[in-house]
Structure formats: structure tokens, C-alpha cells
Amino acid sequence: MILFSSSIGHNFSWNFLPASGTVGGILVGFKPNKFQIINWDIGSFCVTAKIMNLCDKFIWRLVAVYGSPYEQGKQDFIDELHSTLNLWNDPTMFGVILT
Numbered sequence: 001m002i003l004f005s006s007s008i009g010h011n012f013s014w015n016f017l018p019a020s021g022t023v024g025g026i027l028v029g030f031k032p033n034k035f036q037i038i039n040w041d042i043g044s045f046c047v048t049a050k051i052m053n054l055c056d057k058f059i060w061r062l063v064a065v066y067g068s069p070y071e072q073g074k075q076d077f078i079d080e081l082h083s084t085l086n087l088w089n090d091p092t093m094f095g096v097i098l099t
Contacts, residue, residue: 015040017047017066026064028095041084045077048084061088064095 012029019025026047030037038050038059046065052058063084067077085092 013037015042015047015049017042017045023068023070024066026066028062028064043080043084045073045080046084050088058091060091060093062093062095067096 011032013032014027014029016028017024017026024045028047028049030049030051034054036052036054038052041048045067046063048064049062051060051062053060065077065081068074
């Protein structure tokens with residue numbers, strides 16, 4: 001789901017991974033006058049966006065991840081991260097949510 005919002009006159013394109021119970025939850029936003037979102041991928045532990053800078057047409061990827069603080073699901077998190085990394089060999093930026 002992509003949400004559009006206006007805050008103090010600045011438009012953003014948002015996407016999110018909702019929290020599961022008391023853990024998780026990721027929110028990612030971009031200004032559409034600066035970046036074109038080529039595609040979003042929402043996993044169980046990460047939100048990935050393939051992005052093009054509008055000023056220079058440079059394409060890169062942002063991966064925002066959340067790993068559970070609980071032992072349950074740790075291997076699933078690592079497996080998803082490995083799968084995400086194997087899909088792309090070009091520039092990538094990670095955002096890590098820590099609790």
C-alpha cells in the first residue's frame with residue numbers, strides 16, 4: 001500500500017510494513033519531486049525501494065530492515081535479508097531499526 005501525504009507543504013510518497021503485535025513496523029518516505037520509486041518490495045522484515053534520483057537518473061536501492069529482538073524469527077530474518085541481497089548487485093543503502 002502506498003500512501004500520499006502533505007506535511008507543511010511537502011509531498012511525500014510513503015510505504016510501510018506494519019508492526020506485528022509489539023514488534024516491528026517500518027515507515028519509508030520519499031519526496032516525489034526528488035526521487036522516482038521504480039518499485040517497492042515489502043517483506044516480513046524489510047521494506048525495499050528501487051529508486052532513481054531525478055536530478056542525475058542514478059538508480060539505487062534502499063533496504064529498511066527490522067530484526068526482532070526475540071529469538072523467534074531470527075533465522076527467518078537472516079534468510080529474508082540474504083534473499084533481498086541476492087536480488088541486486090548495484091548500490092544499496094541500509095536503514096536499520098533498533099529497539
